[in-house]
Amino acid sequence: MLREGRTPPDKTAPDVFDSRRSLVEAERCLYCFDAPCTSACPVHIDIPGFIAMIRSGNVRGAAWLVRSANALADTCGRVCPSEVYCQPACARAKQDAPVRIRELHLFATRSERRREFHVETASRTGKNVAVVGGGPAGLGCAFELAKLGHTVDLYNDGPPGGVPLKSIPPFRLPEEDLLHDTGILGRFFTAHDGTLDGLEFSSIAGSHDAVFVALGLGRDRPLGIPGEDLESVFPVLPFLETAKKRPHTLRIGSRVIVVGGGNVSLDAAATARRLGAAEVTLLYRRGERQMLVWSAELGEARRLGVEFRFLAVPLEILGTGRVEGVRCRSMRLSADSDDSGRPVPAEVPGSDFLLPADSVIVAIGQDVRAGWLTGLTRTKKGYIRVDGQFQTSMPGVFAGGDSASGEGTVVRSLADGKEAAHAMHGYIMRRG
Amino acid sequence: MTSEQHRGSETGPVRDLSYGLLGIQLENPFILAAGPSTDDIDMVRRAFSMGWAGAVLKTTSVEGTSVDLAYPMMSAFNHDGKLLFGMGNIDLISAHHVDRVESTVRTLKKEFPGKFVAASIMAGKKEDWQSLVERLENAGADLIECSFSCPQGNIGEDPGKMLAQSVAATELTARWVKEAARRIPVSIKITPHVTDIVDVARAVQKSGADALTASNSVQALMGVDVYTFVPNPPLGGRSTYSGLTGPAIKPLTLRTIAEIARNVSIPILGTGGASSWRDAVEFMSVGARCVQFCTLVMHHGFRVIDDLRSGLSNYMDDMGFSSPLDIVGKALPHIAVHDQLPRRRVRSVIDESRCIGCEVCYVACRDGGHGAIDRRESRIPVVDPERCVGCGLCPHVCPEACIALEGVD
Ligand SMILES: Cc1cc2nc3c(=O)[nH]c(=O)nc-3n(C[C@H](O)[C@H](O)[C@H](O)COP(=O)(O)OP(=O)(O)OC[C@H]3O[C@@H](n4cnc5c(N)ncnc54)[C@H](O)[C@@H]3O)c2cc1C
Ligand SMILES: Cc1cc2nc3c(=O)[nH]c(=O)nc-3n(C[C@H](O)[C@H](O)[C@H](O)COP(=O)(O)O)c2cc1C
Ligand code: SF4
Ligand code: SF4
Ligand code: SF4
Numbered sequence: 001m002l003r004e005g006r007t008p009p010d011k012t013a014p015d016v017f018d019s020r021r022s023l024v025e026a027e028r029c030l031y032c033f034d035a036p037c038t039s040a041c042p043v044h045i046d047i048p049g050f051i052a053m054i055r056s057g058n059v060r061g062a063a064w065l066v067r068s069a070n071a072l073a074d075t076c077g078r079v080c081p082s083e084v085y086c087q088p089a090c091a092r093a094k095q096d097a098p099v100r101i102r103e104l105h106l107f108a109t110r111s112e113r114r115r116e117f118h119v120e121t122a123s124r125t126g127k128n129v130a131v132v133g134g135g136p137a138g139l140g141c142a143f144e145l146a147k148l149g150h151t152v153d154l155y156n157d158g159p160p161g162g163v164p165l166k167s168i169p170p171f172r173l174p175e176e177d178l179l180h181d182t183g184i185l186g187r188f189f190t191a192h193d194g195t196l197d198g199l200e201f202s203s204i205a206g207s208h209d210a211v212f213v214a215l216g217l218g219r220d221r222p223l224g225i226p227g228e229d230l231e232s233v234f235p236v237l238p239f240l241e242t243a244k245k246r247p248h249t250l251r252i253g254s255r256v257i258v259v260g261g262g263n264v265s266l267d268a269a270a271t272a273r274r275l276g277a278a279e280v281t282l283l284y285r286r287g288e289r290q291m292l293v294w295s296a297e298l299g300e301a302r303r304l305g306v307e308f309r310f311l312a313v314p315l316e317i318l319g320t321g322r323v324e325g326v327r328c329r330s331m332r333l334s335a336d337s338d339d340s341g342r343p344v345p346a347e348v349p350g351s352d353f354l355l356p357a358d359s360v361i362v363a364i365g366q367d368v369r370a371g372w373l374t375g376l377t378r379t380k381k382g383y384i385r386v387d388g389q390f391q392t393s394m395p396g397v398f399a400g401g402d403s404a405s406g407e408g409t410v411v412r413s414l415a416d417g418k419e420a421a422h423a424m425h426g427y428i429m430r431r432g
Numbered sequence: 433m434t435s436e437q438h439r440g441s442e443t444g445p446v447r448d449l450s451y452g453l454l455g456i457q458l459e460n461p462f463i464l465a466a467g468p469s470t471d472d473i474d475m476v477r478r479a480f481s482m483g484w485a486g487a488v489l490k491t492t493s494v495e496g497t498s499v500d501l502a503y504p505m506m507s508a509f510n511h512d513g514k515l516l517f518g519m520g521n522i523d524l525i526s527a528h529h530v531d532r533v534e535s536t537v538r539t540l541k542k543e544f545p546g547k548f549v550a551a552s553i554m555a556g557k558k559e560d561w562q563s564l565v566e567r568l569e570n571a572g573a574d575l576i577e578c579s580f581s582c583p584q585g586n587i588g589e590d591p592g593k594m595l596a597q598s599v600a601a602t603e604l605t606a607r608w609v610k611e612a613a614r615r616i617p618v619s620i621k622i623t624p625h626v627t628d629i630v631d632v633a634r635a636v637q638k639s640g641a642d643a644l645t646a647s648n649s650v651q652a653l654m655g656v657d658v659y660t661f662v663p664n665p666p667l668g669g670r671s672t673y674s675g676l677t678g679p680a681i682k683p684l685t686l687r688t689i690a691e692i693a694r695n696v697s698i699p700i701l702g703t704g705g706a707s708s709w710r711d712a713v714e715f716m717s718v719g720a721r722c723v724q725f726c727t728l729v730m731h732h733g734f735r736v737i738d739d740l741r742s743g744l745s746n747y748m749d750d751m752g753f754s755s756p757l758d759i760v761g762k763a764l765p766h767i768a769v770h771d772q773l774p775r776r777r778v779r780s781v782i783d784e785s786r787c788i789g790c791e792v793c794y795v796a797c798r799d800g801g802h803g804a805i806d807r808r809e810s811r812i813p814v815v816d817p818e819r820c821v822g823c824g825l826c827p828h829v830c831p832e833a834c835i836a837l838e839g840v841d
Pocket of ligand 2 (some may be wrong): 439466552621677704
């Protein structure tokens with residue numbers, strides 16, 4: 001609860017507003033009716049409601065509104081892309097600049113960190129539901145199912161948390177924020193640790209009233225060029241995971257090339273700089289305008305001095321044992337465009353050049369890792385096919401998050417989990 | 433499903449806020465004041481279903497009373513970019529006469545037996561006041577509120593003057609009303625616009641009326657168009673005085689309620705400028721037993737009840753209060769007359785780590801205080817403890833709230 005007088009500013013991270021800053025920002029909110037920000041937020045936080053509560057000094061009420069809609073409240077307060085959902089929709093953006101919604105909700109939930117979070121759960125249904133995969137989608141689903149009165153078993157390899165726990169770099173997501181969220185969620189399900197295979201999956205499916213599959217992606221797409229098996233070529237996911245858990249075991253040398261033009265490659269580049277690499281070059285086959293990245297991440301990579309080589313692809317990684325360099329070729333943008341509406345790059349003959357390097361990080365996209373998951377129909381791209389109700393081709397088996405729709409976001413995956421939980425609830429209760 | 437519906441139901445854990453007032457059980461202290469929001473049964477239904485504890489229906493009159501509305505009736509007092517810091521209206525009582533309000537009361541009490549439904553009345557003659565009371569009591573109203581304070585004047589002998597501006601008329605009329613009310617309590621709604629509010633409150637208490645509603649809008653001229661010289665709101669080249677409501681009048685109301693509570697013992701229903709749960713707590717701390725809201729709802733809708741309930745509930749948890757009544761009167765022992773105030777030396781101190789260097793405090797003290805703040809190269813001003821008398825101006829101009837007053841001795 002906010003009283004007159006205020007706490008000193010939190011200087012630990014630039015994104016954390018103190019109560020004064022929050023009040024000033026909260027006063028910018030217009031308190032819109034049927035607010036566009038709420039519609040644009042995948043989990044539909046009552047944004048004008050919680051901001052009005054910050055304004056009135058009811059920070060506890062604000063935190064409750066946020067967390068009851070967004071079970072990964074502190075995590076999203078850190079990593080939700082501010083230019084994708086609520087903020088660009090904000091009516092205030094048409095006047096001057098959007099309300100800093102993400103910072104306000106992080107302020108609310110962090111301020112109430114020491115207080116227990118209570119939420120009402122429906123009376124027990126006597127049904128058992130399995131959630132396979134403990135990332136944002138799985139966690140969102142498990143929480144919602146528990147609130148609906150079901151008993152939930154959650155299966156994950158290692159502690160729940162998914163990509164945010166394993167791969168999102170700690171300089172963007174302090175671990176305490178994620179662990180605070182998962183700590184609260186842990187009360188709502190029984191966690192089972194272990195790597196599943198097809199056999200175990202069948203037995204889980206057989207012993208539960210419904211199953212939610214949210215295994216994420218997890219398999220790095222290879223470049224498919226010579227030299228990719230050299231010692232210091234790293235697929236990005238294991239690279240980021242090791243950088244989080246055992247950074248001192250990574251030997252990346254002083255010149256690092258990151259291949260790929262997405263947020264994940266920016267994370268890799270920024271991480272490589274932080275690990276001490278003197279020169280980090282990001283290689284991308286299209287131009288800067290075609291990068292699908294968030295400006296905050298791009299800005300951070302630039303701030304860290306990451307070099308960008310646009311319109312270039314690697315042809316061959318050179319070296320014996322370890323990487324010594326990468327042979328590249330220049331590209332140009334052709335007149336054709338692909339499904340994403342971006343121009344297709346074409347090679348420029350005779351434009352090859354050599355970049356010296358000690359290591360290469362490959363970040364050109366990910367696929368679903370679960371090869372053992374054979375019974376479910378896949379899409380052309382290999383994602384699990386679901387209908388509008390998150391139902392897969394197997395009755396009683398639902399899926400969502402990245403494994404059903406490809407590279408997404410934390411909050412979108414969480415929303416999938418929540419929405420799927422309601423679809424599953426309908427399915428289970430109809431079957432009686 | 434609209435998004436309003438899917439988010440409306442969840443307001444977080446709210447503790448039991450119910451308590452008894454004048455023999456009536458209230459779900460919480462938050463009541464809709466007589467006004468546009470209570471002039472239509474569907475609006476009140478929506479408010480009740482969203483969590484409002486009760487409503488005072490817009491003031492009604494006997495059949496045949498002419499209610500000649502003039503439009504537009506609303507105007508705004510905006511200050512420093514804050515819309516509706518104060519709101520003005522030249523509304524009159526309801527265009528619905530008592531026959532319609534009787535049926536509204538009946539329907540609402542049937543549909544919402546647990547809600548507090550009060551009827552507000554205004555009349556001229558004794559028999560009209562009394563027949564309004566009897567009819568609305570029979571319809572099932574929980575309380576009768578009498579508007580002695582419509583800023584557009586009264587039906588009756590003294591047009592342009594409010595009934596509650598005359599102590600004698602107040603006492604006489606309140607007595608008529610009280611006589612007619614056989615089972616239910618009566619509250620007299622008064623205006624702060626008098627020389628001595630205590631005289632009026634005492635007259636109400638003497639009449640035997642059960643409670644006071646304090647206090648109505650404040651008569652005001654809302655502004656003047658400096659190019660046409662027509663004041664607001666403009667109606668074809670003319671205008672009139674408005675009733676000012678909303679945040680701008682909150683301090684006036686607080687003083688009015690405090691003054692009444694210090695001098696009479698009958699319960700006070702608070703109204704006039706409350707716009708948050710915190711304001712409601714302040715109203716109750718100076719003696720109000722419940723708080724009515726009008727402008728806030730007209731501005732932001734019935735949805736504000738979510739924060740009112742949740743905010744009060746969380747506040748009560750923090751304070752260890754078990755009933756809203758625990759708040760009533762808590763501030764009164766702290767109110768004294770000026771010469772009883774302790775004399776201690778204080779001076780202003782700037783928290784340099786938070787100062788943003790705007791130097792607003794410097795200029796305020798130089799030109800409106802005691803020239804006690806010095807500028808520095810760093811733009812972080814410093815207070816000279818010798819020249820600072822501790823007037824307390826600078827803390828209120830600092831946009832970062834980084835100036836505090838500290839005691840010296
Ligand atoms: C480096 C990186 C940075 C990102 N940054 C952001 C960001 O800043 N903001 C944002 O919104 N999004 C970001 N994303 C995207 C976001 O993290 C994902 O969209 C989201 O985590 C997907 O959630 P999910 O639950 O579908 O899958 P995941 O988070 O991948 O979770 C799947 C879980 O299933 C488990 N699992 C998989 N196979 C098995 C098995 N066989 N047995 C048991 N368990 C198994 C995994 O270990 C994992 O815990 C980022 C992604 C990456 C890779
Ligand atoms: C447009 C308007 C109409 C009102 N009509 C009535 C009325 O009919 N009877 C009455 O007693 N008070 C009436 N009021 C006064 C309110 O009940 C309330 O006491 C006043 O607005 C102060 O409270 P607030 O600051 O919460 O608005 C009216 C106020 C407004 C703004
Ligand atoms: S759209 Fe912007 S201004 Fe409107 S309620 Fe949402 S945050 Fe506030
Ligand atoms: S508030 Fe509604 S009724 Fe009043 S002038 Fe505007 S549109 Fe018309
Ligand atoms: S008003 Fe406050 S922020 Fe501005 S200079 Fe003075 S102390 Fe600093």
